[in-house]
Amino acid sequence: MLPRLAKSSLIQQVRGVSAIANAEPSGPSIQTSIPGPRSKELKQEMDKVHQTTSVRFHVDYEKSFGNYVVDADGNTLLDVYTQISSLPLGYNHPDLVKVASSPQLITSLVSRPALGSFPRTDFADGISHALTSIAPKGLKAVQTMLCGTSANENAIKTAFIWYQAQRRGGLGPDALHLESCMTQQKPGTPNLSVMGFEGAFHGRSLCMLSVTRSKPIHKVDIPAFDWPIAKFPRYKYPLAQNSAYNKKQDQECLADVEAKIAEWKRRDNDVAAIIVEPIQAEGGDHYGSPAFFQGLRDVAAKHGIVFIVDEVQTGGGATGDVWAHDHWNLSSPPDIVTFSKKLLTGGYFYGEHLRVKEAYRIYNTWMGDPTKLLLLEKAVEVIKRDGLIEQSRSVGAEFQKRLGELQASSGGKLDQARGRGTFAAVDFPSGSLRDKFVDLAISNGLHCGGCGDKSLRFRPSLVYTKKHLDLTFDLLDKTLKQL
Known part of the structure; x- marks a missing residue:
């Protein structure tokens, strides 16, 4: 040593x-x-x-x-x-150590910007170099956040905001919505749900625990939303020797997704978003096939549901592409792709149709961390430079x-x-x-x-x-x- x-x-x-x-x-x-x-x-x-x-x-x-x-x-x-x-x-x-001593990182660290209100003068350039340059196909708009959990949490909020706007003909909240939400009544506080999957992990915040189902110790004693739990494929390996069984898994899981969307609709608790990992990493490295995910994307589009792909653990290159969902060759991109871990900062890319128009709806003091963005910018450069x-x-x-x-x-x-x-x-x-x-x-x-x-x-x-x-x-x- x-x-x-x-x-x-x-x-x-x-x-x-x-x-x-x-x-x-x-x-x-x-x-x-x-x-x-x-x-x-x-x-x-x-x-x-x-x-x-x-x-x-x-x-x-x-x-x-x-x-x-x-x-x-x-x-x-x-x-x-x-x-x-x-x-x-x-x-x-070494390249990241050198960036860590740069004036930009030092001033970002000691005078940490509240990015939602007072971003650095070079923040847009940093977003462009660090994140837009590796954006998922079809998605350019991006929101930085502190971590993967906060990325998923705010992605779901974005989905809810969009879903409700569609119910209002594309309009923002009116006086009745604004007044009723303060007492947690309809229409300002709607019955909406998010579909997650058996074995999923999306974080440990109070909201995310309602779609996290990898280990009981994460969830026990914590109140949860009444949100649907769909089946996720459980394949047999090697894949080539078990294609018939695995194809049936895909079909059964997609049928379960459709059935639960209909069931929650009958409960007056519409599924507004589906959140899914390309690989259920924390839950035991469970995979879905490109056909399964294309089917899931089609179901979401058919029902006007926001399709969120959680790439917090899979994003960043370990699967052989920057984004694991690139392996699916989807006919249309996800609505939202969340990230963190190997991409150093948290955040999510989203379709332009999901852009939130009102201030302070997607907001907190930090809204990410510019020091992590500076490190990611260099990391992306090194990843490309060194192949x-x-x-x-x-x-x-x-x-x-x-x-x-x-x-x-x-x-x-x-x-x-x-x-x-x-x-x-x-x-x-x-x-x-x-x-x-x-x-x-x-x-x-x-x-x-x-x-x-x-x-x-x-x-x-x-x-x-x-x-x-x-x-x-x-x-x-x-x-x-x-x-």
């Missing part, structure tokens, strides 16, 4: 993905159990002032670099989890092949190997065996994580290369033999 001072100067010099790979540690280095003594000590200190129930270990972010994370005890791990799929360029990418989407596509193809081979040689310990690009998962017979594997893998120097009931997920950065892939599968094979 490179010393702290040497690494600090090296960060300013390294340029390009191959140079980053050469500057990284040669491999994992495990000094203590994980969490180690220092991490445990820090957790005890933190527990006096902050909740720590979900803390796994403390990280030395000054020493972490590229695809390697270093913990408080000096343990160095190859990281294929990357802050829950949130690092596009790994740790301390990282193309690299993710080619490395991802090899990753899928190797994951299938690992399953075949696992003696029944692994099943349902699946993925797109380096965004991948595989199942264990039980959640307890999966959790045991994760702990063993971490002790061997591979930082990975679970999702759903029994799945192991992989979320490496875009600077993850064939060299890292080979080491990943060596560590996976070693860990499987220890189970």
Whole structure:
């Protein structure tokens, strides 16, 4: 592992993905159990002032670099989890470190703009370079937000506002709507619902929990809206050997969507929006086919429902395209696409027909963070300069092949190997065996994580290369033999 001072100067010099790979540690280095003594000590200190129930270990972010994370005890791990799929360029990418010292970022940080009212003079340019340049096909308008949850929350608000405007012939709220909403009465407070799916995850705010259904612990004790829960496909793998079964899954799920739209209509609780993930990442890496999503898009259009695609975890390149929904080749674009994580800032792209005309309806103090936008602008430049989407596509193809081979040689310990690009998962017979594997893998120097009931997920950065892939599968094979 490179010393702290040497690494600090090296960060300013390294340029390009191959140079980053050469500057990284040669491999994992495990000094203590994980969490180690220092991490445990820090957790005890933190527990006096902050909740720590979900803390796994403390990280030395000054020493972490590229695809390697270093913990408080000096343990160095190859990281294929990357802050829950949130690092596009790994740790301390030199180009991002340089941006972090720029005058624009410093002034944005210390005099943080309330973007809804007092944006920076260069904010529109930043939007253009960072976000418009990678906008989903057919969508150019964009709204920044703090995180994925707030992006989804405000996307749903945007859908409700549009849906009600259509009921009023395209007009904004009148005096009766404005007065009645203050006492939560009709027509200002309408009965409207959002369709989510079994196994979905869209965030943990009060509203989003009504469409989040990945784990009971997220939802228990929290009041929820009476919103429909539709079926989402549960495919068998390999796909080529189970096409008839999987096609039937698509048909059954689309029929369920139609049935629930009709049912909620009868309840006088119209479905105003459908929100869906391209891959149910937190819920267990469940996929839908292009045919399923085209069918879902058609249903939404037929009923005048806003179609929201939640790309918070899938957006940013890991699936082999900037947007996972590009793989569907839809006949018309989604109405809204939300994003965060690998795209550093939260927000959503939307169709021009959904533009909110009245001030303060989509609003909060920050409305995003210009420091994150500056970092994203540079990250997008690096991704294009270094061909990282193309690299993710080619490395991802090899990753899928190797994951299938690992399953075949696992003696029944692994099943349902699946993925797109380096965004991948595989199942264990039980959640307890999966959790045991994760702990063993971490002790061997591979930082990975679970999702759903029994799945192991992989979320490496875009600077993850064939060299890292080979080491990943060596560590996976070693860990499987220890189970």
